[in-house]
Amino acid sequence: MSTAHQSFQIPDSLNASLPAEYRGKQRDDVKMMVTKPDRDSYHSHFRNLTQWLEEGDLLVLNNSRTIPPVLYGKQYKQKVEIRLSRMVSPLEWDALIIGNAVQVNSPIKLPNGVEIKVLGQGAEAPLMRVAFSLPEGEFIDFVLQHGSPVQYEYMEENWPLDMFQTVFASVPGSVEMPSAGRAFSWRLLRSLKAQGINTAFITLHTGLSYYENNHWPTPKGHPEIFEVPATTAEVIQETKAKGRKVVAVGTTVVRALETAALPNGGIQKASGVTDLHIDGNTPLYVTDGLLTGFHEPEASHLDMLSAFIPQERLLQTYQEAIKKGYLWHEFGDVNLLFKRNSEE
Structure with a gap:
């Protein structure tokens, strides 16, 4: 350093x-x-x-x-926050998942019946690789409708x-x-x-x-x-x-x-x-x-x-x-x- x-x-x-x-x-x-x-x-x-x-x-x-990369969903009864970090392919992203232990290969349910599956480790810890159950051309519209911008602790609003x-x-x-x-x-x-x-x-x-x-x-x-x-x-x-x-x-x-x-x-x-x-x-x-x-x-x-x-x-x-x-x-x-x- x-x-x-x-x-x-x-x-x-x-x-x-x-x-x-x-x-x-x-x-x-x-x-x-x-x-x-x-x-x-x-x-x-x-x-x-x-x-x-x-x-x-x-x-x-x-x-x-x-894009607004913060999405909220549920895996079983657990609330999960997903912060997208990098597109790997049109429907696969590396993401930071905030919550208790999230199960790999189990769906996280998002709004409008959309799901994401946690595939495993992303490019580096703690990022995970996730896949969306969306038609390829609908991803940006979905994120724009349901996502939020990243808001850090020093921001007042x-x-x-x-x-x-x-x-x-x-x-x-x-x-x-x-x-x-x-x-x-x-x-x-x-x-x-x-x-x-x-x-x-x-x-x-x-x-x-x-x-x-x-x-x-x-x-x-x-x-x-x-x-x-x-x-x-x-x-x-x-x-x-x-x-x-x-x-x-x-x-x-x-x-x-x-x-x-x-x-x-x-x-x-x-x-x-x-x-x-x-x-x-x-x-x-x-x-x-x-x-x-x-x-x-x-x-x-x-x-x-x-x-x-x-x-x-x-x-x-x-x-x-x-x-x-x-x-x-x-x-x-x-x-x-x-x-x-x-x-x-």
Whole structure:
């Protein structure tokens, strides 16, 4: 475990329990810390993002749309909570099952006569593999009708699904919001376009980031479905050829891009499942910058951040963010990081 994982604690007051819209702000009014490897941090607001990018730079966004993955059912007389984590096939998922001992191969009854069967162990403990008794084309509609968003203990209310969507989300599949993109508004996207800052999309469907009881996913046991389209690979190649920056909006985007990257700095279209874990020893072939939220000390995302800036600098940044009152989690503030050769 890295030094950064052990060296800070988040005060409860910095857990963003309310979306910006419920704090009297617009989405793009959240605060933004800009971090470069060998310089002091800059403090701004996300609506000023265009000041930190140049004409010809490229923002790559994750267009995955959040589904409500929490379902409730019964196995015999026992109430069971099922939190979907990752689609394995159209009707099979890895899921966190919360309840007393659940019997394998016995049905869990859901609304409308639908059942799921627990098949056995999932990709990693405590996830289990489950199968739905639904026609393949009806799964998303069923989940949208009967599921609920994941609500963590720091949230003050059970927020509706719309609060867990980015404005550009279009491909259903994430069980938690790719939250780095939440602060974007259509107003800001239009401003970026007007200044010649380009955008492109990948898809990566996020899995559960937390398994309850202080249990976190292991990086290699956390595969996620992704796609880097040919059109996105092409615009990245063009951006790199012009010497401009490729900035990933979220750790999910970094994971997808670097999975599809070529060692010569190129990138190809790619799709499938990635278990790539990025840390300070991982070369970044494609990504020059990262826009992300502030992460918990237990989260493996901190390993990825150390691929952009050194561990010591990362720790200083987080301590400064705590001192200045930056907010954590899905509804919190953002951090824009540039790796060393992209400072200017």
